[in-house]
Every structure is written in structure tokens, then in C-alpha cells.
Amino acid sequence: MAGRRPPTLQDVATALGLTANTISRALNDKSGVNAATRARIKAEAERLGYVPNVHARSLVLGSRRTIGVIVSNISNPFFADLVSEVELQAQHAGYTVLLLLSYESADRERDAIDRALRSGLDGVIAAPVQERSAAWAPVIKAGIPLVLVSREMPDLGVDFFSNDNAAGIRLTTDAVLARGARDVVLVDEDMPFSTIRLRIEGFRQSLERAGLPFDARQNLALVPPARSFRVSQSWHADDAYRVASDLLDRGRRPDAFVVGDDYYALGLYRALRERQLRVPDDVMVMGWGNHPFTRFMEPPLSTLLLPFEEVARRATRRLLDRIQGIGETGVVTERIAPELVIRASSER
Structure with a gap:
């Protein structure tokens, strides 16, 4: 027995007493078909089981x-x-x-x-x-x-x-400044991306608007890139851990860290914990990305939800x-x- 042929655009048009062009315009949400007719056409197409032939249309x-x-x-x-x-x-x-x-x-x-x-x-x-x-x-x-x-x-x-990268880093930096921080370090990736350049610029703007100096040697802790064809995660907590550990072991004790990704905060937390520095009592930390794990960190991480x-x-x-x-x-x-x-x- 031959199989039942799939319904066509013309079948929908015949069932409703309309032209195939009207049916096509309605199903593709084009202008020229009023809302009531469009709804009736879509309902009939669904009832008949009509599926547009995208391949044929492409040809x-x-x-x-x-x-x-x-x-x-x-x-x-x-x-x-x-x-x-x-x-x-x-x-x-x-x-x-x-x-x-x-x-x-x-x-x-x-x-x-x-x-x-x-x-x-x-x-x-x-x-x-x-x-x-x-x-x-x-x-x-x-x-x-x-x-x-x-x-x-x-x-x-x-x-x-x-x-908005610049606006985002201003939000996180302004938040710790408003809570009393005066020595803030940005931890971010050392890569030539416009996203990072804009974050550094927004960070600098926040400090200077608060009357604080910006010194790249003092206020930036850049994480060397660890990307390869085999890398499954772009950011490595252990890289941030090493950068933060080096900074802290040189005697730097900033009031707050703002980071370019929540994964960096994982490494930062460990570096602080190993040196008996408490978050947020000794050092405040602000993340970036609102990854699912951030609310389960101890303490839960303040961060930025990206759109x-x-x-x-x-x-x-x-x-x-x-x-x-x-x-x-x-x-x-x-x-x-x-x-x-x-x-x-x-x-x-």
C-alpha cells in the first residue's frame, strides 16, 4: 500500500478557501495577513500536519x-x-x-x-x-x-x-569601593582581546573616580594564557591561584580583588585561605559570570550576571x-x- 503523501501548502489553502500565497505569508509571519486569519491558518496547518519543506524552499x-x-x-x-x-x-x-x-x-x-x-x-x-x-x-x-x-x-x-565589559567591571569595582576598599587588584587573563582591554579601562575609571591612583604594576594581576587545542576550559583556577599566591607572597595585601571570571575566584579563594586571610573580613572578592557554582562557594561569591x-x-x-x-x-x-x-x- 502506498504511503499517505504529506500535506502541502496548497492543501491548507484549499481547506480554508484561501490562496497559497496568503497561507505562505501567514506561516512565515509576513505582513499582509490579519491576526485572526493568521491564527486560523496556523491552526489548520497544525491540524493537517503540514510541515514546510525547507530544503525545497532553499533551492x-x-x-x-x-x-x-x-x-x-x-x-x-x-x-x-x-x-x-x-x-x-x-x-x-x-x-x-x-x-x-x-x-x-x-x-x-x-x-x-x-x-x-x-x-x-x-x-x-x-x-x-x-x-x-x-x-x-x-x-x-x-x-x-x-x-x-x-x-x-x-x-x-x-x-x-x-x-558591556567596561560598565560591568565598573559595577564590581564600585561595589567593593563603596564597602570601604581602597587597594583593589584586578585579576584577568593576559590576552589581546577587546573584552579585557575594556575591563581594564573600566577598572581604571572606577579607581580614578574614587580619587585613587591606577598603577598597572600594583593594580593588575594578569594570568598567563593557558589555551591549547586540548583545553576544555578557557580559565584555569590553578593559574589564578599561582598568580595570587605570588602577589600575596610578595607582601601585597589588597583590600579587595575583582576578577575577570568566576573560575579565577576559585584559585584566589585557595591562595587566600592558605595564608589565613578571610573572605570578606580581610579581603573582599568580586567575580564575573555568575557561574552555577558561585553560590555554593564558601562564602558565596558576589559576581556579575552577563546577558x-x-x-x-x-x-x-x-x-x-x-x-x-x-x-x-x-x-x-x-x-x-x-x-x-x-x-x-x-x-x-
């Missing part, structure tokens, strides 16, 4: 209905959240996602870009390595819409979405608008404010 439009996402490593919790949200948004719009990883290597990034070009993607969302903006020129030359997230390359002239899901939503919507040729024509840059989460590690 007609000359599109693969696929977007690429190029990030360093999805074990980085920020990028894991970002990729998950991009995939959800893309799926809702009828697109699939091709994930490509750079592992913070310019060569690996170039390979990912080459693969994206060969795959005929409709658009790309990327957190670039930032060593060579020229590597992205072929994407722009090919007319493929490109949206950057987290790390900025202004010379490319493309849309950019990120959490990476919102960054991903806005970036994906912007990319889809670019692909469809709608929306704002100029370059869009958005930095979304993070949210301070106060816990015991900064409360005296």
Missing part, C-alpha cells in the same frame, strides 16, 4: 537556510550559552546552524572561515580571535552577512553585539534581518548592561 531561494557560528570553544560557558541561544533562534526561523571552532588560534580561525565560505552559508555570527581582522575580508567580499559578538573589530564595519542569551538573541535577529534584506541599513553596535549579584564575599 527556490538559492539559500541553504544555514548560518555559521564561529567561536573559540564551547566549553567556555559564555560561548556555550551563546551558541545554544543562536541555535534556538535560528531553528525558530527555519535555519540550521553550522558550528566551527577556532580554539583561539588564528590559523584555526582562518580554516573555519574557509569552510564557511565553501559551505555557502547564508550568514555568520563570530567571536573573532582578533589577531587579524583581514582574515574576515573574504566573508565581507563574498557578500555574506557577518555579525560579531563579544569581541569587536571596528575596522570591519559590521554589526556588533556584546555585554549572553540576550546578546545571542539580538545578534541572531540582526543576522537574519541582514540575510533577508530588512531592518536598519547602517551598522548596529549594542553593548548590553550586565547585572550585579551581591553575596557574602563582598559584604563586611
Whole structure:
């Protein structure tokens, strides 16, 4: 017995006495169909079991209905959240996602870009390595819409979405200053990223607004990068532990530490504990990222909740608008404010 053929767009149109064009516009949330009719069409499509043939549509439009996402490593919790949200948004719009990883290597990034070009993607969302903006020129030359997230390359002239790094570090630094700290050290990664540069600048601004001097030799404790193709986590608590231990063993006893990632706070806690320094009585600590473990630390870690899901939503919507040729024509840059989460590690 021959199998029952799947319902078509025309079947939905015939059942409702409408044109196939009206059905298509309603199911794709296009203008020109009122809310009541749109709801009736969607209900009938669901009743009939109609599923759009995305592959056939792609052939007609000359599109693969696929977007690429190029990030360093999805074990980085920020990028894991970002990729998950991009995939959800893309799926809702009828697109699939091709994930490509750079592992913070310019060569690996170039390979990912080459693969994206060969795959005929409709658009790309990327957190670039930032060593060579020229590597992205072929994407722009090919007319493929490109949206950057987290790390900025202004010379490319493309849309950019990120959490506000400078504002975020000002929030954490201002919080410990308001609680009496006068000697504050920023622990962050020693990498040439715009995110880190902006955090250092925001940190400096907070100190100077409080009438305190900023001296990179005294106020910065940079963690050497420990990235490789095998690294599963971008930040290592043991690296922060070694940097903090060296600083403390040289006689530095700051009133507070603010860190560029909660994982650094894990190593910092141990270095302080081994030297009988109590958090927050002797030293306050502020984190970054609000990772799930932070509320289980002892004491629970004050930190910063980053809006990476919102960054991903806005970036994906912007990319889809670019692909469809709608929306704002100029370059869009958005930095979304993070949210301070106060816990015991900064409360005296």
C-alpha cells in the first residue's frame, strides 16, 4: 500500500478557501495577513500536519537556510550559552546552524572561515580571535552577512553585539569601593582581546573616580594564557591561584580583588585561605559570570550576571534581518548592561 503523501501548502489553502500565497505569508509571519486569519491558518496547518519543506524552499531561494557560528570553544560557558541561544533562534526561523571552532588560534580561525565560505552559508555570527581582522575580508567580499559578538573589530564595519565589559567591571569595582576598599587588584587573563582591554579601562575609571591612583604594576594581576587545542576550559583556577599566591607572597595585601571570571575566584579563594586571610573580613572578592557554582562557594561569591542569551538573541535577529534584506541599513553596535549579584564575599 502506498504511503499517505504529506500535506502541502496548497492543501491548507484549499481547506480554508484561501490562496497559497496568503497561507505562505501567514506561516512565515509576513505582513499582509490579519491576526485572526493568521491564527486560523496556523491552526489548520497544525491540524493537517503540514510541515514546510525547507530544503525545497532553499533551492527556490538559492539559500541553504544555514548560518555559521564561529567561536573559540564551547566549553567556555559564555560561548556555550551563546551558541545554544543562536541555535534556538535560528531553528525558530527555519535555519540550521553550522558550528566551527577556532580554539583561539588564528590559523584555526582562518580554516573555519574557509569552510564557511565553501559551505555557502547564508550568514555568520563570530567571536573573532582578533589577531587579524583581514582574515574576515573574504566573508565581507563574498557578500555574506557577518555579525560579531563579544569581541569587536571596528575596522570591519559590521554589526556588533556584546555585554558591556567596561560598565560591568565598573559595577564590581564600585561595589567593593563603596564597602570601604581602597587597594583593589584586578585579576584577568593576559590576552589581546577587546573584552579585557575594556575591563581594564573600566577598572581604571572606577579607581580614578574614587580619587585613587591606577598603577598597572600594583593594580593588575594578569594570568598567563593557558589555551591549547586540548583545553576544555578557557580559565584555569590553578593559574589564578599561582598568580595570587605570588602577589600575596610578595607582601601585597589588597583590600579587595575583582576578577575577570568566576573560575579565577576559585584559585584566589585557595591562595587566600592558605595564608589565613578571610573572605570578606580581610579581603573582599568580586567575580564575573555568575557561574552555577558561585553560590555554593564558601562564602558565596558576589559576581556579575552577563546577558549572553540576550546578546545571542539580538545578534541572531540582526543576522537574519541582514540575510533577508530588512531592518536598519547602517551598522548596529549594542553593548548590553550586565547585572550585579551581591553575596557574602563582598559584604563586611
